[in-house]
Amino acid sequence: MSKRIDVSDLNVYYGDFLAVEDVSMTLDAKSVTAFIGPSGCGKSTFLRTLNRMHEVIPGARVEGKVLLDGDNLYADGVDPVTVRSQIGMVFQRPNPFPTMSIRDNVLAGVKLNSRRMAKSDADELVETSLRSANLWNEVKDRLGKPGSGLSGGQQQRLCIARAIAVSPDVILMDEPCSALDPISTLAIEDLINELKDEYTVVIVTHNMQQAARVSDKTAFFNIAGTGKPGRLIEFAETATIFNNPGQKSTEDYVSGRFG
Amino acid sequence: MSTTKLARGMKSGRTGTGRAGDKVFSGAALGAGVLIVVVLFAVALFLVIQALPTFSANPADITGGRGFFSYILPIVIGTLIAAAIALVIATPIGIAVALYISHYAPRSMARGLGYVVDLLAAIPSVIYGAWGATFLASQLKAPYQWLADNLGWIPIFGGPASGTGKTILTAGIVLAVMVLPIIASLTREIFLQAPMLHQEAALALGATRWEMIRMAVLPFARGGIISAVMLGLGRALGETMAVALVLSSGPLIASLIRSGNQTIAAEIALDFPEAFGLRLNELIAAGLVLFLITLLVNMVARWIISRHKEFSGAN
Numbered sequence A: 001m002s003k004r005i006d007v008s009d010l011n012v013y014y015g016d017f018l019a020v021e022d023v024s025m026t027l028d029a030k031s032v033t034a035f036i037g038p039s040g041c042g043k044s045t046f047l048r049t050l051n052r053m054h055e056v057i058p059g060a061r062v063e064g065k066v067l068l069d070g071d072n073l074y075a076d077g078v079d080p081v082t083v084r085s086q087i088g089m090v091f092q093r094p095n096p097f098p099t100m101s102i103r104d105n106v107l108a109g110v111k112l113n114s115r116r117m118a119k120s121d122a123d124e125l126v127e128t129s130l131r132s133a134n135l136w137n138e139v140k141d142r143l144g145k146p147g148s149g150l151s152g153g154q155q156q157r158l159c160i161a162r163a164i165a166v167s168p169d170v171i172l173m174d175e176p177c178s179a180l181d182p183i184s185t186l187a188i189e190d191l192i193n194e195l196k197d198e199y200t201v202v203i204v205t206h207n208m209q210q211a212a213r214v215s216d217k218t219a220f221f222n223i224a225g226t227g228k229p230g231r232l233i234e235f236a237e238t239a240t241i242f243n244n245p246g247q248k249s250t251e252d253y254v255s256g257r258f259g
Numbered sequence B: 001m002s003t004t005k006l007a008r009g010m011k012s013g014r015t016g017t018g019r020a021g022d023k024v025f026s027g028a029a030l031g032a033g034v035l036i037v038v039v040l041f042a043v044a045l046f047l048v049i050q051a052l053p054t055f056s057a058n059p060a061d062i063t064g065g066r067g068f069f070s071y072i073l074p075i076v077i078g079t080l081i082a083a084a085i086a087l088v089i090a091t092p093i094g095i096a097v098a099l100y101i102s103h104y105a106p107r108s109m110a111r112g113l114g115y116v117v118d119l120l121a122a123i124p125s126v127i128y129g130a131w132g133a134t135f136l137a138s139q140l141k142a143p144y145q146w147l148a149d150n151l152g153w154i155p156i157f158g159g160p161a162s163g164t165g166k167t168i169l170t171a172g173i174v175l176a177v178m179v180l181p182i183i184a185s186l187t188r189e190i191f192l193q194a195p196m197l198h199q200e201a202a203l204a205l206g207a208t209r210w211e212m213i214r215m216a217v218l219p220f221a222r223g224g225i226i227s228a229v230m231l232g233l234g235r236a237l238g239e240t241m242a243v244a245l246v247l248s249s250g251p252l253i254a255s256l257i258r259s260g261n262q263t264i265a266a267e268i269a270l271d272f273p274e275a276f277g278l279r280l281n282e283l284i285a286a287g288l289v290l291f292l293i294t295l296l297v298n299m300v301a302r303w304i305i306s307r308h309k310e311f312s313g314a315n
Helices: A043-049 A080-086 A102-113 A119-132 A152-165 A182-195 A208-214 A238-243 A248-254 B002-014 B020-056 B067-104 B107-122 B125-151 B168-193 B196-204 B209-238 B241-246 B264-274 B278-310
Strands: A005-014 A017-027 A032-036 A060-068 A087-090 A170-174 A200-204 A217-223 A230-237
Touching: A005 A043, A017 A043, A017 A217, A032 A043, A032 A208, A043 A170, A043 A200, A043 A217, A043 A230, A080 A087, A087 A152, A102 A119, A102 A152, A119 A152, A152 A170, A152 A182, A152 B196, A182 A200, A182 A208, A208 A238, A217 A238, A217 A248, A230 A238, A230 A248, A238 A248, B020 B278, B067 B107, B067 B168, B067 B209, B067 B264, B067 B278, B107 B168, B125 B168, B125 B241, B168 B209, B168 B241, B196 B209, B209 B278, B241 B264, B264 B278
Parallel strands: A017 A230, A032 A200, A032 A217, A087 A170, A170 A200
Antiparallel strands: A005 A017, A005 A060, A217 A230
């Protein structure tokens, strides 16, 4: 199920603008990796290159390699649609499809990949996905109701259920808690801890306590100045990054001296 | 002292009748609003008064000799048929054009295409009419002949096919070309407003572009598409010149490829110059009916738009 990602010498461009420069790192399978760094340092941009969502923006392109268990996502002939069905994504703002019921939201991705599905199989998948997302007990009596009627935290967990329903190899989360209250945030963090038993999880966060709580490894990104590309400054065990960082700028950032 | 002055100043500033500029503007706005209602009311009043003799006249004196209702019904149906043909053709093409511009075409090309579509809407209808009458009709003679030979058993393709090609189907096609830019440019605007949030959600699940459009764009745009179609319908119903030039009119018939049928607007345009007396009242009554139909279409469109607000995805 879960696969590791090897990134080597990755440059990310918006048109001619180099947004992220020369990133190489390995994201282990069945672990949580957190990306931290000040705003605009390219951590979200970099995250979006891992499932080729980056290129949705006109003019955006990538140089370098991203290997998913050895297969280059950017090799010729690789369809981004296939990549995205293997590497799920959860966004900053909860985005369940407003015109679909909770049940249809969970099944949205599955219906794309395998057209026909017996109703009992679908029911089972809805239940296991919602259970994995710790949402089943809250919504089991109103699966037919619109997903947009849930609270923000519930909507975000619905989006996670939707992402894991297609059984991806990796789950990318782009600041999944930044629009949520502390209680919902806690629920998502608990969920992330459970998810790493089965999935490779990558999370971008502005909240350093969150990175410290949920991740096994942490990558610190920084930017030299406006108009300069973002760079990976340091990538190590989370405990090392927070307690004994190797770089001065990492230490300044995690101790709150800037950013 | 200064405090009381300030307080007084604020007080007078806050009362609704305060500043002169506000007064002038609110008066002008009110005047403009009232003017529209007055004009609409005056038009309706004129139509009703001028049409009244038709309803009280001896049925035998009405064109056709069997009363106003049996005079107006065939051309109402003709109007609706022509408009329906136009919409059936223009809606899918218009939506496809809009989707291509909003979601498929490269950005530089999309802009150019958008201009061209908007330009199409600005061409005067008499030019469309001339094109339909002199070019399109003669091009369609052979296809109509083929339809009559092969599908003639379906009433709407019943032969013999028109020798000139100037049929209600040709008129409907010309109307479709005229309505197309309206539908295309309105729906394009709505497609462009579809929330990026949900489009990205669909893409991140592994949706192809078309699947993404079906999941995140079309459901969002549904109400907007309907109102765009309704506005197109309004134009198709009221179009006069193009139909008058293209259609070789006649009594109501089922076949779309024979000469025949007539629309209200074209009937008025063709007969008005020589009409007098009761015939004039008749045509104005026909105009009243058209007025009511378009009013109804606009009300339905309004209703659909307002209903759409509640379940729009823009939350």
